[in-house]
Amino acid sequence: MKTSTVEFSTFDDITLWTSLKEGDEKSFSMLFERYYADLVSYGNSLSPYHEKVQDCIQDVFTDIWVYRNSLQHSVVVKAYLLSSVRKRIARLHERDHIFRKATNTDSIAFLLEFSVEHEFIDDDYATKEKVTYLNKLLNELPPRQKEALYLRYHQGLSVEQIAEMLDVNYQSASNLLYRGLLALRKEWKGTFSLFLLLSSSSF
Structure with missing residues (x-):
């Protein structure tokens, strides 16, 4: 059949x-x-x-x-x-020869920009100005941190999988995620969950 x-x-x-x-x-x-x-x-x-x-x-x-x-x-x-x-x-x-010769993928820069949609945010949680500011914070992160966050929250990969993809050990991948989130938390004053915002981002 x-x-x-x-x-x-x-x-x-x-x-x-x-x-x-x-x-x-x-x-x-x-x-x-x-x-x-x-x-x-x-x-x-x-x-x-x-x-x-x-x-x-x-x-x-x-x-x-x-x-x-x-x-x-x-x-x-x-x-x-x-x-x-x-x-x-x-x-x-x-x-x-777009980049200098390398034996691994460290020379690749992550180019996409995060874009948390204004329409996703309820006015009770955050203003459009705050969301615009969050986009700015996200896109000012170092490329490797931004790529790790993208793979974790947009593509849903585990830390182990991210480590393998970026050719680093588990602790290094975990550190990339931690430092990226720490930088955002220091500046993000909104009450809406950062994790939910990252998961709903478009690229």
Whole structure:
């Protein structure tokens, strides 16, 4: 019996990943459609060359399909894809000499700006002026702290996954998050939760 599109869309990542490894093209397409927008958003945060970012994402998925038999059985799919795109863009930067040569991804600057939407804020909690100020605070953070916050609160990755993506140890990733939040808390006087604001930010 043929699986309907609606039923197929309810499959979790591990089910799709396992089916992809077995050569199921629908699973491959479903994962591509599920995460393409997130990968484009994140890729564009690391490079101003948006067409090349899309090429990198296509290359990542091409490699996944070609080398599917050798893929790990148990992965956090979203973290794996984000990390793969980051590494691909880092290699692109090195190859094209957009940044100085490096053996890791430290030379990539996080480019996207946080934007907490005014419409999300109830006037009982904070004024538009305060929200504008919070956006300013967020976007003045060092790039690595801002990227760590983005991965944690917008992409929902764990500290362990962020550490792996940024090629640092767990404590360093935890410190990036802590310092970013500490800097915001020192200045943020609104009563609305910083965590909720970060999770609802658009990029």
